[in-house]
Amino acid sequence: MxxxxxxxxxxxxxxxxxxxxxxxxxxxxxxxxxxxxxxxxxxxxxxxxxxxxxxxxxxxxxxxxxxxxxxxxxxxxxxxxxxxxxxxxxxxxxxxxxxxxxxxxxxxxxxxxxLLDVIRNYERLLNGEGELLCAAGLDFIPDIIRFSTLEKALVERLESKAKLILDLLEQSNTDWEETCFRWLMNAFGFKTNSESMLNLSQMIQFKTLKKHSGNSLIIQALMLGQAGLIPASVSDDYGQMLKREYDFYHKKYNLGSPMHFSEWKFMGVRPGNFPTLRIVQVAEIIAKNPSLLSGVLHETSSFLNFKKFFSIQIPEYWQYHYQVDKPSTGNLSKSLSNQTINLLLINFVVPLWFAYGKYIQDSTWQEKCFDLLQEMVPEENFIIRKFKTHNWEPKSAFDTQGMIGQFHSYCKLKKCLDCKVGQNLLKPAKK
Structure with missing residues (x-):
């Protein structure tokens, strides 16, 4: 054996x-x-x-x-x-x-x-096909076990993200406002450019940007310029304004060398997710919400409030350009889509709440995370489809976040015996 x-x-x-x-x-x-x-x-x-x-x-x-x-x-x-x-x-x-x-x-x-039953069940589990080795036995798993499995995976996923946030907090000298900004930038990288967005957030402080709240052009210029995304030579009027503002404030704030264009990923990324556009969206959010941390903690208790908080109007220039001085072939979105807001709520707000609750040792923030995720519609991606194929239908974002955590931490690593589903399938038949 x-x-x-x-x-x-x-x-x-x-x-x-x-x-x-x-x-x-x-x-x-x-x-x-x-x-x-x-x-x-x-x-x-x-x-x-x-x-x-x-x-x-x-x-x-x-x-x-x-x-x-x-x-x-x-x-x-x-x-x-x-x-x-x-x-x-x-x-x-x-x-x-x-x-x-x-x-x-x-x-x-x-x-x-x-026990012979246990040996047979273990061999049956290991011989399962695909990335979900338990697929053949999922129909026999009680709902309470499924819920408990996803809840555990969700908590572990949030614990992992909370650690990242608390590490950022330590790096920013326990400045929660700065940490909130850095985590927002990380979230707006949407995996592909998360690391670069985080690097950018560490090169220009939030307190510098919020000095210009209400003037998104200056915030755009500071961020795009420091990101290395404003070309040395620009032909259109808006791009020239961005360059002038950046050159002035770069010297005023002694910002240091900007990033290189090569540090950003454009290849294989749809135009709506280009880092230039994501940076502009963050600039609009900061211009509208200079008290970013307070708003995230106290003004986003529901999806509707969150949508209102992040309801921004993209400048007209960026509705027709996906990079500085590069017009787009079609119109780009004027505001954040519901899908983007959903992703921000899941990947930005909920982990921040969870980490904040851990920091102040208040478990009610964890409950708020769970309540909010249960209010939200389930996500749709290739991981969720794996579970749905085997009749495990998610009812909310609580379930889908648990499924994502479960897949990465258990299924993909074949850690079946550390999973409650696997443990349930291992046990011998009742006599």
């Missing part, structure tokens, strides 16, 4: 083996009183377990391996943390092992004891 170590961890965690007449490799009778709690960090696999061995109770940790020799292969024999292991659980006992202090460790061999 071919399996990963995490299979044995699941077998131990859920006690999917025959416990009648258990004994160690030395023939000592063994009873399991407490399996311990699963440790997902460095150190033994299960902590604070309790076993009855011979005539005595032992309290300590449990370590699990495919082979006994993995103890030494993983250098546990030289690690003090493993001196408290009271039971070594293995599939094959191929070599006697010792703790760092030289004492032997009681060993339980699981080969021949794991």
């Amino acid at each position: 071919d399996f990963q170590e995490n299979f044995l961890q699941s077998v131990w965690k859920y006690q999917y083996f025959d416990k009648n007449g258990l004994q160690t490799t030395e023939g000592t009778p063994l009873s399991i009183i407490k399996i311990g709690y699963h440790n997902f960090y460095e150190g033994p696999d299960f902590l604070e377990a309790q076993i009855h061995l011979g005539n005595f109770d032992y309290y300590g940790h449990v370590e699990i391996h495919r082979k006994s020799s993995d103890w030494k292969n993983h250098d546990h024999d030289s690690d003090d943390r493993y001196n408290s292991v009271v039971l070594h659980v293995v599939w094959d006992d191929d070599k006697p092992i010792l703790r760092k202090d030289g004492t032997s460790i009681p060993t339980l061999v699981l080969k021949g004891k794991v």
Whole structure:
């Protein structure tokens, strides 16, 4: 049988083996009183377990391996943390092992004891086709398990984004307003240009831009110029105004060298998503909302409020140009589309709320995130279609964000036994 170590961890965690007449490799009778709690960090696999061995109770940790020799292969024999292991659980006992202090460790061999149903279910799961190995069994998964799976993946996804935001907060000397601006720029990069947008936000401070609130031309000039997106030679009037404003304020604010045009991705990007247009949209947002952080935290409690907050009118020039001095072949959008606003709400506002709640240690912000996502319509992309193909229909953005997190963190990495769906499919049939 071919399996990963995490299979044995699941077998131990859920006690999917025959416990009648258990004994160690030395023939000592063994009873399991407490399996311990699963440790997902460095150190033994299960902590604070309790076993009855011979005539005595032992309290300590449990370590699990495919082979006994993995103890030494993983250098546990030289690690003090493993001196408290009271039971070594293995599939094959191929070599006697010792703790760092030289004492032997009681060993339980699981080969021949794991429930046959569990082995078959595991093999069936691993032999699944496509990127969703559990697809064939999804119809048998209760709704409560599906919801719990997506909720866990969503929280992990938000935790990951919150860490990025809190890292930005640290980099900006705990300036939440500056952090909000940088995260907004990251969101307006829409993956393709996120890194470049974030770099730009670190080259020109929000407090500098907000000095010119109400005058989007100057904000456009500062941002486009510092982005390296205003050509050295411009022929049309609007482009020349941008260049003059940038040259003046670049010197006034001592901004330093601008970015290079080559740092931006245009190839393969639809014109409506060109970085020039996205930067102009951010400039309009800042011109309209100089108190950006306050607005995001307190004026966007619903989708309608958020749409109103980010209701901007794109300057006429940018309705006919996708780059400075380069007219477009067709008319471009005059405002942010509902789809763009939806994406901003999901990728900008919700993670910012979540991170802010963690920072001030107020869990109500997490609940606000969940409530807002449940109000929103589900997203549509290639990941969501994978789930829908197998009759897992999302009802809201709460579900789709969970699906995206689930796919990237579990399905794509084939971490089925860390997933509640996989765990549910592993368990033996009821008798």
